[in-house]
Amino acid sequence: MRYSDWSPVYDAILRDFGYDRTGDERVRDRLATLTTSFDHDRLPLFEGAAVAVCGAAPSLADDLDLARRADVVVAASTAVDTCRDAGVAVDCMVTDLDKNPETAVELTREGTPVAVHAHGDNRPLVEAYVPELVDEWTLPTTQAEPVGPVENVGGFTDGDRAAFLADHFGAGSLVFPGWTFDDPTVDAEKRRKLAWAERLLYWLERRRDERFVVLDGRRDAIDTSALPVE
Numbered sequence: 445m446r447y448s449d450w451s452p453v454y455d456a457i458l459r460d461f462g463y464d465r466t467g468d469e470r471v472r473d474r475l476a477t478l479t480t481s482f483d484h485d486r487l488p489l490f491e492g493a494a495v496a497v498c499g500a501a502p503s504l505a506d507d508l509d510l511a512r513r514a515d516v517v518v519a520a521s522t523a524v525d526t527c528r529d530a531g532v533a534v535d536c537m538v539t540d541l542d543k544n545p546e547t548a549v550e551l552t553r554e555g556t557p558v559a560v561h562a563h564g565d566n567r568p569l570v571e572a573y574v575p576e577l578v579d580e581w582t583l584p585t586t587q588a589e590p591v592g593p594v595e596n597v598g599g600f601t602d603g604d605r606a607a608f609l610a611d612h613f614g615a616g617s618l619v620f621p622g623w624t625f626d627d628p629t630v631d632a633e634k635r636r637k638l639a640w641a642e643r644l645l646y647w648l649e650r651r652r653d654e655r656f657v658v659l660d661g662r663r664d665a666i667d668t669s670a671l672p673v674e
């Protein structure tokens with residue numbers, strides 16, 4: 445994903461949530477001072493791989509076979525803990541540090557890449573935990589324009605950002621264990637974020653000319669008005 449393609453969708457997200465662009469940029473710039481450029485050779489081998497993008501819905505526990513069968517497992521936030529507790533190795537974590545930052549620290553110490561996201565509402569977490577991460581295993585990300593070592597491969601929530609990351613680095617196919625868009629256990633803000641995650645995955649499957657099974661039966665109801673799709 446090039447930033448020029450992402451930018452109009454990011455504008456729509458900013459409008460919808462009322463986020464301040466300069467807030468995202470300030471924390472991005474702070475993250476840039478705490479990290480160095482990530483060596484992409486340290487990523488798992490995404491090129492052509494069958495990738496499982498694990499979300500943190502309660503359904504993940506029942507979906508773990510999908511992850512076990514994948515070539516590469518990328519997991520968002522607390523999905524990492526569920527996978528590892530069940531003996532499923534995670535090849536890359538994607539997080540904004542708001543739930544299980546200790547897991548992110550542990551992974552970088554083990555030599556597993558962690559894509560750490562800066563946004564306008566996680567500055568204290570970035571400042572507290574990024575210095576604890578092993579720098580060579582830390583891939584700094586932003587949803588705003590990329591700057592210095594901080595990259596933007598597209599994506600908004602940890603889970604859809606994980607899918608955009610796998611896509612950016614050449615994934616052959618994507619499956620989605622642990623994704624439940626209509627999850628009655630989540631609060632209203634999370635529900636709105638999941639609606640965006642769903643839109644973004646729809647955009648991604650269209651860009652890739654792939655059909656994500658997780659969207660089957662849902663496509664007709666997705667609001668695509670902010671997406672650059674016909």
Ligand SMILES: Nc1ncnc2c1ncn2[C@@H]1O[C@H](COP(=O)(O)OP(=O)(O)OP(=O)(O)O)[C@@H](O)[C@H]1O
Pocket residue numbers: 498499500501502520521522523540542543600601602603604622623624625627630637638641
């Ligand atoms: N029902 C669900 N509940 C929570 N997350 C889900 C669900 N379905 C899919 N996901 C994906 O799993 C990711 C990780 O969820 P988790 O609740 O651990 O993260 P989070 O740190 O609150 O995520 P974010 O900061 O991106 O909102 C979410 O970012 C989302 O993309």
Ligand SMILES: Nc1nc2c(c(=O)[nH]1)N=C(CO)CN2
Pocket residue numbers: 463464467468540563564565587600601602637
């Ligand atoms: N500014 C801002 N950006 C975000 C936020 C958020 O709360 N504020 N939450 C995200 C995923 O939870 C992703 N991006």
